[in-house]
Amino acid sequence: MSIIQKLQLFLTLLLIVVGVKGYAQTTIELTYANEPARTTRIKAMQEGKIAYASVNELATGFLLLSKRVAETRQLELQAKEYNICLTPGNPFLSITDSKRSRSLVQLPFGIEQRGAELFAPVESFVDVIDDIIPEEVSYDRTKQRIVVGKLSLPTTYDISKVSFAQKSNGYLLRIFSKKRINDYESWLKEVEDGTWLYITLPETKADLQALNSQKPDGIVKEFLAFQSPTSLQLTFKLNTKVRNTELMQAEGSNDLLVAIHTPVEEELKAAKLEAVLERTRNRWKLDCIVIDAGHGGKDPGTIGVKKTKEKDVTLAIALTLGKLIEQNLNDVKVVYTRKSDEFIELYRRGQIANAAGGKLFISIHCNSTPRKPKPANGFEIYLLRPGKTESAVQIASRENEVVKLESDYQQRYQELTEEQFILVTLAQSAYVKYSELFAEILQGEMRRMLPVKNNGVKQAGFYVLVGASMPNVLIETGYL
Numbered sequence: 001m002s003i004i005q006k007l008q009l010f011l012t013l014l015l016i017v018v019g020v021k022g023y024a025q026t027t028i029e030l031t032y033a034n035e036p037a038r039t040t041r042i043k044a045m046q047e048g049k050i051a052y053a054s055v056n057e058l059a060t061g062f063l064l065l066s067k068r069v070a071e072t073r074q075l076e077l078q079a080k081e082y083n084i085c086l087t088p089g090n091p092f093l094s095i096t097d098s099k100r101s102r103s104l105v106q107l108p109f110g111i112e113q114r115g116a117e118l119f120a121p122v123e124s125f126v127d128v129i130d131d132i133i134p135e136e137v138s139y140d141r142t143k144q145r146i147v148v149g150k151l152s153l154p155t156t157y158d159i160s161k162v163s164f165a166q167k168s169n170g171y172l173l174r175i176f177s178k179k180r181i182n183d184y185e186s187w188l189k190e191v192e193d194g195t196w197l198y199i200t201l202p203e204t205k206a207d208l209q210a211l212n213s214q215k216p217d218g219i220v221k222e223f224l225a226f227q228s229p230t231s232l233q234l235t236f237k238l239n240t241k242v243r244n245t246e247l248m249q250a251e252g253s254n255d256l257l258v259a260i261h262t263p264v265e266e267e268l269k270a271a272k273l274e275a276v277l278e279r280t281r282n283r284w285k286l287d288c289i290v291i292d293a294g295h296g297g298k299d300p301g302t303i304g305v306k307k308t309k310e311k312d313v314t315l316a317i318a319l320t321l322g323k324l325i326e327q328n329l330n331d332v333k334v335v336y337t338r339k340s341d342e343f344i345e346l347y348r349r350g351q352i353a354n355a356a357g358g359k360l361f362i363s364i365h366c367n368s369t370p371r372k373p374k375p376a377n378g379f380e381i382y383l384l385r386p387g388k389t390e391s392a393v394q395i396a397s398r399e400n401e402v403v404k405l406e407s408d409y410q411q412r413y414q415e416l417t418e419e420q421f422i423l424v425t426l427a428q429s430a431y432v433k434y435s436e437l438f439a440e441i442l443q444g445e446m447r448r449m450l451p452v453k454n455n456g457v458k459q460a461g462f463y464v465l466v467g468a469s470m471p472n473v474l475i476e477t478g479y480l
Contacts, residue, residue: 026144028053028122030061033149042146045112045119051144052112052119055086062133062148068116075118082132086120088113093128122146159232160207164220171219173258175199175234180254186247194221197236197245199258204232219262251461273430288333289325290358292464293318294365297343302368304480310366311341317364317477350467360438361472363464367479374479378453379446381439382474383432384466385459434471442473452478 024046032038040061043054055075059066065078077084085094091110096102105128112119123139126146130137136149161176181201189196211225211234222237238260246259293314295301301310315338322334335356337349344352353361369376439457447454455476465472 026051029143029145030058031145031147033147043117044122044144045114050109051122051141052109053122053125053146055111055118055120055125056116058120058125058129062129062137064133073113079132080134084128084132086111086118088118095128095132156205157207157210158204159201160210162211162214162223162234164218166218171260171262173236173260174250175201175256175258177204177254177256179204180249181256184247184256186245186258188242188245190241194237194239195242197238197242197258197260199234199236199247200231201234201256202231206232219260286359287331288335288356288358289360289362290335290337290353290356290468290470291318291322292337292349292353292361292363294363294464296338296341299343302366302480305372308480310368310480313366313477313480314364315339315341321362321364346464347467349464350469353468353470358468358470361465361468361470363462363472363474365474365476367476369479376479378455379450379478380455380476381443381457382462382465382476383435383439383457383459384462384472431469431471435473438471439473442475 026044026046027041028044028051030040030042038061042057042061045052055077056066058064059077067076067078068074069076073088075086077086081098083096085096089110089112091107093105093107094102095105107121107124107128109121109124123141126137126139138147139145140147156178158179158181159175159177163174163176165172165174181204183202184199186197186199189198206225206227208225208227211223214223216223216237219238219240220236221239222235224235226233226235240262243261245261248257248259249255250257293311295309295311295314297311299311301314303309318336319339322336325332325334333356335352335358337352338344349363350361367376367380436457443454443457462474465474
């Protein structure tokens with residue numbers, strides 16, 4: 001054999017051992033801690049400190065189905081709930097779950113191809129495998145070994161506590177939750193010695209031991225929690241009759257609130273109210289309407305694309321409405337919270353209405369969008385209740401923001417939490433049906449007479465309506 005032939009043979013052997021691009025061939029052990037018989041070795045490559053493992057052999061070791069896509073040269077791995085797609089020369093992995101939700105994971109180095117096999121940087125690729133198979137998987141860099149053990153994660157719970165409190169105007173149940181629960185339902189079953197309250201929370205897990213260890217108190221005679229694969233049911237035995245309940249999200253947290261109204265409380269309030277109404281029967285005639293022009297003075301409100309200020313539009317509407325009432329309803333007095341461009345605090349507007357003996361409070365505003373211009377249009381009418389929709393919450397938050405212009409606003413409004421709004425709603429129960437009736441009439445007339453979209457009657461927690469002890473509505477007359 002000549003020197004040239006020996007040199008060619010040496011180079012051929014060197015390429016077989018080292019490969020190309022400086023990759024040295026080696027193997028990595030795949031160890032199953034609890035199933036030693038499954039332990040095997042995986043073909044690997046080493047470049048400097050970076051180890052690459054054969055994706056094909058890893059798929060076999062982890063019992064993953066693999067399929068090569070000839071047109072794209074991609075390799076697909078299928079686990080029970082996930083599908084991983086790898087592309088040669090690309091560091092991005094496409095992962096699709098059982099709900100067809102797709103995400104991308106970037107590895108620090110790209111996928112390498114050697115012949116018919118793909119190689120992935122083993123340390124980062126093992127982290128991906130750990131997320132998609134039930135066993136716990138880790139990579140021991142010093143021993144160049146992949147270790148597989150049974151995954152033993154602590155059980156996580158969404159709900160582990162409930163509380164029950166008696167308020168001055170009702171009972172309030174709070175369900176503490178670690179996640180936001182958007183789907184829920186409740187119903188009542190009246191029995192001889194009280195009422196059963198059932199609450200079902202789909203796709204929710206509870207710490208049954210913690211919940212069932214809670215001792216009932218107050219009107220709660222018995223409390224039980226039942227977990228099924230698809231939902232959680234909370235069952236309360238109440239030692240009183242219940243007229244109705246209201247289930248809602250707590251502001252600023254994932255908790256749920258349940259307002260409970262009992263006939264005894266309702267009857268007591270009705271009796272007291274009837275006595276007041278009897279003594280002041282004449283005062284219930286619609287003889288005074290309070291018109292509140294939103295914003296004013298240093299508070300311009302929302303500003304339109306052409307610099308139109310909400311405070312100017314609302315004042316013009318308020319003054320025009322007042323004139324129409326005075327011209328057509330001679331026996332009705334009109335009171336304005338402001339008749340000029342001045343700043344009136346939110347709490348003062350309710351005080352003005354109460355001091356005047358108002359029988360109807362109308363707060364006039366203009367709507368806005370986060371970005372302008374936008375094709376949004378139309379009017380909407382709001383009643384005082386905690387917001388049920390995200391848009392209602394955002395609108396109320398924007399209108400309530402004006403309190404920051406008031407001195408000592410933090411102390412004055414600190415008690416207006418979501419729970420307090422529930423109790424405020426209970427306190428204004430005498431006016432609720434009249435507020436709703438007026439809102440429906442107003443909606444019908446505005447829909448008939450105005451060439452703009454009717455966005456309906458909604459509810460939200462507007463501070464300006466809290467202090468008005470009379471039927472009240474807030475109107476977003478249109479978008480600037």
